[in-house]
Amino acid sequence: xxxxxxxxxxxxxxxxxxxxxxxxxxxxxxxxxxxxxxxxxxxxxxxxxxxxxxxxxxxxxxxxxxxxxxxxxxxxxxxxxxxxxxxxxxxxxxxxxxxxxxxxxxxxxxxxxxxxxxxxxxxxxxxxxxxxxxxxxxxxxxxxxxxxxxxxxxxxxxxxxxxxxxxxxxxxxxxxxx
Amino acid sequence: xxxxxxxxxxxxxxxxxxxxxxxxxxxxxxxxxxxxxxxxxxxxxxxxxxxxxxxxxxxxxxxxxxxxxxxxxxxxxxxxxxxxxxxxxxxxxxxxxxxxxxxxxxxxxxxxxxxxxxxxxxxxxxxxxxxxxxxxxxxxxxxxxxxxxxxxxxxxxxxxxxxxxxxxxxxxxxxxxxxxxxxxxxxxxxxxxxxxxxxxxxxxxxxxxxxxxxxxxxxxxxxxxxxxxxxxxxxxxxxxxxxxxxxxxxxxxxxxxxxxxxxxxxxxxxxxxxx
Numbered sequence: 138x139x140x141x142x143x144x145x146x147x148x149x150x151x152x153x154x155x156x157x158x159x160x161x162x163x164x165x166x167x168x169x170x171x172x173x174x175x176x177x178x179x180x181x182x183x184x185x186x187x188x189x190x191x192x193x194x195x196x197x198x199x200x201x202x203x204x205x206x207x208x209x210x211x212x213x214x215x216x217x218x219x220x221x222x223x224x225x226x227x228x229x230x231x232x233x234x235x236x237x238x239x240x241x242x243x244x245x246x247x248x249x250x251x252x253x254x255x256x257x258x259x260x261x262x263x264x265x266x267x268x269x270x271x272x273x274x275x276x277x278x279x280x281x282x283x284x285x286x287x288x289x290x291x292x293x294x295x296x297x298x299x300x301x302x303x304x305x306x307x308x309x310x311x312x313x314x315x
Numbered sequence: 316x317x318x319x320x321x322x323x324x325x326x327x328x329x330x331x332x333x334x335x336x337x338x339x340x341x342x343x344x345x346x347x348x349x350x351x352x353x354x355x356x357x358x359x360x361x362x363x364x365x366x367x368x369x370x371x372x373x374x375x376x377x378x379x380x381x382x383x384x385x386x387x388x389x390x391x392x393x394x395x396x397x398x399x400x401x402x403x404x405x406x407x408x409x410x411x412x413x414x415x416x417x418x419x420x421x422x423x424x425x426x427x428x429x430x431x432x433x434x435x436x437x438x439x440x441x442x443x444x445x446x447x448x449x450x451x452x453x454x455x456x457x458x459x460x461x462x463x464x465x466x467x468x469x470x471x472x473x474x475x476x477x478x479x480x481x482x483x484x485x486x487x488x489x490x491x492x493x494x495x496x497x498x499x500x501x502x503x504x505x506x507x508x509x510x511x512x513x514x515x516x517x518x519x520x521x522x523x524x525x526x527x528x529x530x531x532x533x534x535x536x537x538x539x540x541x542x543x544x545x546x547x548x549x550x551x552x553x554x555x556x557x558x559x560x561x562x563x564x565x566x567x568x569x570x571x572x573x574x575x576x577x578x579x580x581x582x583x584x585x586x587x588x589x590x
Contacts, residue, residue: 168325176337217324217350217498225495234492234518234530236337 147221149263152272156203157212159279161220162256163200165227167193173236173245180238188245196229199282223262228255239305243297250290257283322356324349329379338527340491340517341371344438347497347515348378348407354502355405362405365394367414370445371438371517374409388418391426391435398433399572405505406433413443416452416472423474427481427510432569434504434511437474438491440519440526448522460522474514475551475562479544484509484565486547488558490533491517500561509569516557529557536560 149155174189204212222228229252237244260280267273327349335341352362362380366372368387375382381404385393394408415423415437426435441458443449450463452472459466478486485507489497497515504511516533518526536558541547547563 172333172342173337175332176335176342179332179334180337214321216356217354218502222495225493233342234338234340234520234527237520238337240337 147223147259147262148266149221149272149276152269152275153207153210153213155263155272155275155279156207156210157215158220159260159275160200160203160207160212161215162227162229162259163196163203166229166231166252166256167196167200169230169233170196172233173231176236177238177240182238182240184242185240185245188242192231192245192249223259224255228259229253237305239307241297241300241304243294243299246290246294246297250287250294253283253286253290257287322353322358324353327352327359327379329377331376333373333377335370335373336519336521338518338520339370340440340515340519340526341374341438343491343494344371344436344497344515344517345374345377347491347494347501348374348409348436350494350498351501351505352380354498355505357405361403362407363394363397363401364407364409365390365397366408367410367419368445369411369414369443370519371409371411371440372414388414388420388422390414391419391422394433394435395426395429395431398431402432402571407436407505408433409436409438411444411451412437412439412441412453412472412474413449413451416474416477420452420472424477424481427478427483427512430482430484430509430567430569432508432510432571434501434513436501436504436513436515438515438517439474440517440523441471442519442522444519444522473551474512475554476548478512479547479551479563482510482567483512483563484567484569485511485513485561486563487512487561488514488516490529490559491515492530493533493559496535496559503561503564507564509565509567516559532557533559536562540564542566 170189170193174186174193177186177189231248231252235248257280260276260283263276264273264280267276359380364375364378364380365383365385366375367385367390375384383393390408390410394406398406439453441451441453443451448460448462450458450467455471456468457466475486475488485504487500487504489500500513504513516529518529520527534557538550540561542564551562
């Protein structure tokens with residue numbers, strides 16, 4: 138997946154449905170960053186493990202905020218097939234297939250940037266397709282937050298230059314056998 | 316909206332952290348299995364996940380359901396026995412291409428033939444990953460590696476052709492990176508009566524790093540599933556190895572054994588040995 142706009146048209150009908158999607162987006166992103174942190178821990182990349190845990194804690198906070206802001210609106214309990222994701226996965230979930238045991242903070246933040254961009258695109262699409270003014274207002278709020286997250290990750294990325302080619306080279310290749 | 320859902324995908328994950336390599340396709344498969352189980356809303360105590368040996372065969376440990384990590388190549392006999400003894404359980408058998416098609420190849424043929432109502436999920440990465448990169452039955456003949464200089468020169472095993480020819484009642488292929496598609500296919504496979512076979516192309520990024528490109532190579536098969544084995548066979552003969560989707564959805568009744576018969580037989584069988 139990339140940070141591009143959704144390819145498939147989605148239609149979110151109600152505020153409750155939008156809130157359920159917004160909450161799931163953050164929850165899925167949180168779980169994904171935790172998975173990546175665990176992978177980095179298991180493969181002796183402590184810098185990345187810490188970074189992914191930090192990203193997970195941000196998503197956890199966002200998920201809790203959505204539930205709190207929903208107030209009296211009861212979120213529908215959706216099965217996996219009932220989520221209207223435009224791609225193959227929840228939009229803010231980091232791409233597991235791009236993980237590498239020697240990846241650097243630049244790679245992790247690029248991953249986070251694309252995830253935030255996909256979440257922005259999702260809510261932007263809801264803003265542009267919503268008929269109900271309340272639904273549109275919620276979607277605008279979420280979209281603007283995602284725009285802030287995109288800017289935040291872009292600022293963080295300024296601290297980390299893109300690694301030189303060969304960053305993934307390993308003198309102790311796992312395929313080599315005695 | 317539908318009725319409230321009580322079980323989430325995360326409820327089917329165990330507390331054990333996977334030790335697969337970062338980037339491994341099996342992480343996606345784990346997510347898809349948990350989502351499929353959440354879709355089906357089967358309580359964990361009604362599910363059993365059986366495996367053999369290999370990287371992908373670790374999956375029962377990472378799931379919150381009954382699990383059995385068996386011996387190499389013998390996941391299907393274990394799953395078959397369990398389903399016959401406990402037909403009310405949802406039995407999911409999982410493993411890799413080495414486990415399932417080499418040492419377990421004979422069991423694969425007969426599991427298809429017997430058509431017991433279980434689902435067999437094979438995470439195919441065309442290599443023995445756990446033992447450091449030997450060619451497996453599905454490896455291309457020209458795959459050149461330190462352990463197979465110049466390639467094996469052997470024609471690869473074609474799991475979908477064999478499954479279809481041997482009598483599997485549901486045959487499909489998915490790509491691990493397509494979490495949504497793999498989830499939907501697994502749901503259909505589990506719901507479909509009889510032996511369901513799902514090959515999941517699941518890259519091994521450590522020993523087959525070129526498989527990271529599979530996500531650009533896979534494509535949905537431009538056909539709808541058929542219940543006609545002859546038509547499915549014609550389609551699979553022109554397969555490029557990257558078509559995904561449900562190839563065959565058969566109508567054969569699954570094998571079943573009435574429990575009362577089993578008990579009666581066992582009593583008669585044990586009588587001569589009574590002290």
